[in-house]
Amino acid sequence: MPDEPLELGEIAPSDHHVHHATMAEAGFLAIARRLPALIVQAFGMAWEASPRDTVTTVLLNLLGGVVTAFGLLATTGVLTALFSEGPTPDRVLAALPSLVLVGAAAVVRTLLQAGAGWAEARLSPQIERASEERLYTVTSRVELVAFDDPEFHNGLERARGRASGVASWVVSAAVDVVTSLISLAAAVGVLGVLHPVLIPLLLLAVLPDAWAAVRSARQRYSTVYGLGPARRRKWILAELLADRDPAAEVRAFTMRRFLLRVYDAVARAEQEEMLKLVRRQTLTRLAGNALGGIGSAVVYVALGLLLVLGAIPLAVAGTAVLAIRSSQSSLSSLMFTVNSLYEQGLYFTDFLRFCADAEGRLIPPRPLPAPEGFDRITADSLTFTYPGAEEPALRGVSVEIKRGEIVAFVGENGSGKTTLSKILAGLYEPDTGTVRWDATDLRQVSPEDLRTRTAVIAQDHTRWPLTARYNITMGTDKGEPALLSAAAVAGADKVVDALPHGYRTLLDRRFKDGHELSGGQWQRIAVARGFHRDADLLICDEPTAALDARAEHALFERIRTHADGRTVLLITHRLASVRHADRIYVLEHGEVVEQGDHETLLALDGLYADLYTLQASAYR
Ligand SMILES: Nc1ncnc2c1ncn2[C@@H]1O[C@H](COP(=O)(O)OP(=O)(O)OP(=O)(O)O)[C@@H](O)[C@H]1O
Numbered sequence: 001m002p003d004e005p006l007e008l009g010e011i012a013p014s015d016h017h018v019h020h021a022t023m024a025e026a027g028f029l030a031i032a033r034r035l036p037a038l039i040v041q042a043f044g045m046a047w048e049a050s051p052r053d054t055v056t057t058v059l060l061n062l063l064g065g066v067v068t069a070f071g072l073l074a075t076t077g078v079l080t081a082l083f084s085e086g087p088t089p090d091r092v093l094a095a096l097p098s099l100v101l102v103g104a105a106a107v108v109r110t111l112l113q114a115g116a117g118w119a120e121a122r123l124s125p126q127i128e129r130a131s132e133e134r135l136y137t138v139t140s141r142v143e144l145v146a147f148d149d150p151e152f153h154n155g156l157e158r159a160r161g162r163a164s165g166v167a168s169w170v171v172s173a174a175v176d177v178v179t180s181l182i183s184l185a186a187a188v189g190v191l192g193v194l195h196p197v198l199i200p201l202l203l204l205a206v207l208p209d210a211w212a213a214v215r216s217a218r219q220r221y222s223t224v225y226g227l228g229p230a231r232r233r234k235w236i237l238a239e240l241l242a243d244r245d246p247a248a249e250v251r252a253f254t255m256r257r258f259l260l261r262v263y264d265a266v267a268r269a270e271q272e273e274m275l276k277l278v279r280r281q282t283l284t285r286l287a288g289n290a291l292g293g294i295g296s297a298v299v300y301v302a303l304g305l306l307l308v309l310g311a312i313p314l315a316v317a318g319t320a321v322l323a324i325r326s327s328q329s330s331l332s333s334l335m336f337t338v339n340s341l342y343e344q345g346l347y348f349t350d351f352l353r354f355c356a357d358a359e360g361r362l363i364p365p366r367p368l369p370a371p372e373g374f375d376r377i378t379a380d381s382l383t384f385t386y387p388g389a390e391e392p393a394l395r396g397v398s399v400e401i402k403r404g405e406i407v408a409f410v411g412e413n414g415s416g417k418t419t420l421s422k423i424l425a426g427l428y429e430p431d432t433g434t435v436r437w438d439a440t441d442l443r444q445v446s447p448e449d450l451r452t453r454t455a456v457i458a459q460d461h462t463r464w465p466l467t468a469r470y471n472i473t474m475g476t477d478k479g480e481p482a483l484l485s486a487a488a489v490a491g492a493d494k495v496v497d498a499l500p501h502g503y504r505t506l507l508d509r510r511f512k513d514g515h516e517l518s519g520g521q522w523q524r525i526a527v528a529r530g531f532h533r534d535a536d537l538l539i540c541d542e543p544t545a546a547l548d549a550r551a552e553h554a555l556f557e558r559i560r561t562h563a564d565g566r567t568v569l570l571i572t573h574r575l576a577s578v579r580h581a582d583r584i585y586v587l588e589h590g591e592v593v594e595q596g597d598h599e600t601l602l603a604l605d606g607l608y609a610d611l612y613t614l615q616a617s618a619y620r
Contacts, residue, residue, distance in 0.1 A: 060116035065182030071105030079315030159354035180334035212288020213335035382433035411587035457530035465508035486532035
């Protein structure tokens with residue numbers, strides 16, 4: 001059966017796409033204006049990574065330029081001696097000192113270039129490390145709510161995708177731009193010294209090349225710009241074909257052939273565009289070279305005329321030819337690197353902007369230390385709206401938790417239970433309203449400090465690619481008894497016993513000797529983690545969703561016996577398990593609609609009674 005035509009559809013423009021658009025539209029002046037700031041930022045970053053290698057790179061490149069100019073001027077001496085009157089051996093002898101200088105300049109320049117290259121190559125990994133460190137230090141410290149803000153996410157994805165590569169790339173492009181400028185300045189300076197009229201002649205010789213370089217770079221940008229969505233689609237498909245998570249579904253739905261077809265169609269479209277680009281670029285280069293040839297011919301004719309008119313001696317004309325050639329190559333590489341620097345600079349600016357934005361989202365220092373413990377936690381009139389959300393998740397919620405109590409939050413999906421518990425754990429700040437531990441308003445307390453006093457068994461817990469031990473202790477060392485007792489409470493001890501290396505088993509199949517757990521086994525580990533923390537307030541958000549009946553029963557029994565004296569905040573849909581809670585808050589659409597113990601709420605005959613009766617009837 002013939003394959004149906006594929007519907008590839010369109011996808012939203014990526015930042016890649018947007019930057020190429022900016023690049024394709026940017027005029028040369030816009031680029032030139034942006035360049036100094038970019039170079040300064042790039043060197044700032046390099047300086048942070050390694051002042052020594054930065055200074056070495058810049059200094060050696062500068063010296064290289066000076067030596068180049070010196071070598072060119074010494075060439076005049078050689079040519080003057082060679083073109084003077086007299087027998088050839090005498091002329092060669094007379095040229096020798098200048099020749100030695102030219103040779104020495106060439107050797108020194110090579111050494112300087114090698115030194116500069118070495119320093120620059122050393123800079124690269126240091127900048128990569130520094131920029132990654134900067135990014136991840138700041139992202140791990142921003143307020144949690146930032147991760148619910150789509151703006152922050154977009155910025156983070158952009159910065160993350162290119163954080164390490166782009167900074168070192170921009171620095172190396174900036175170094176190249178500066179180096180080409182120095183070489184160009186050296187050649188122009190030499191020409192000015194030889195005869196001022198040679199400078200406009202130089203322009204004639206180098207402009208066609210410069211035009212071709214800029215045009216061919218633009219052609220590349222506009223092609224890649226057009227290919228943005230296709231490339232993104234290809235990357236996504238590549239992920240689906242080669243990643244672990246979708247691997248099972250790709251096979252279960254026998255999607256391999258279909259995905260490969262889509263991949264191939266996108267890749268072919270891309271290949272065709274790239275081939276067209278190669279043709280256009282070749283034509284442009286050809287035109288540039290032809291025009292450059294004409295320009296050079298005009299220059300040589302002009303030099304000939306200057307010679308005939310006696311305006312410059314033959315030796316000067318010879319040096320001028322060399323200087324013009326050297327300027328041509330410096331200018332071509334300058335044009336190329338300026339274009340790339342500008343484009344990469346857009347990504348680099350994204351990175352810097354994101355870091356600045358994230359630094360603005362850090363929580364400013366707070367005056368008070370977290371209270372040692374509490375007799376009563378009171379939350380009063382809390383409201384909270386997620387960034388970008390239209391509806392508030394909490395509207396005027398007040399709750400109270402006393403030390404040693406078990407308090408339960410119940411309610412239908414999306415009623416605000418998790419949000420409320422995260423505010424109580426100091427993970428989110430309420431928009432209005434207060435949370436107090438006894439008399440201490442938590443807005444006065446460092447959230448990081450507060451978090452050490454709370455433990456959260458999260459609904460969407462993380463499966464850390466670490467050993468079983470670290471998955472429970474999270475790097476805190478409280479000794480073996482604490483580890484074993486936390487594991488026992490959660491039933492994680494049985495999970496670990498079955499692992500080949502016990503607590504030392506790595507829980508990630510992607511690595512050698514790594515082991516995978518089932519959903520329920522992971523949940524036991526997550527519960528053990530919460531108990532191991534031994535905090536004043538233990539928040540259990542759906543701790544049993546993936547547990548089997550026996551493990552669930554054991555855990556709730558443990559919680560019912562007040563979890564060894566802890567204060568427990570329990571969020572669950574299993575209403576049979578909250579019957580023994582000291583107080584139950586029933587949430588609906590971000591509001592507390594009922595509160596009291598199980599008996600009181602049943603007597604109310606409201607939402608709780610409804611939900612409870614519904615669940616209980618399933619077991620009759
Ligand atoms: N990160 C988020 N960004 C934006 N809105 C969110 C986010 N998390 C939750 N919400 C919204 O806030 C509301 C309350 O969600 P919350 O997770 O607190 O509910 P819940 O009662 O815990 O639900 P469930 O029983 O399904 O776990 C919901 O309308 C949800 O869509």
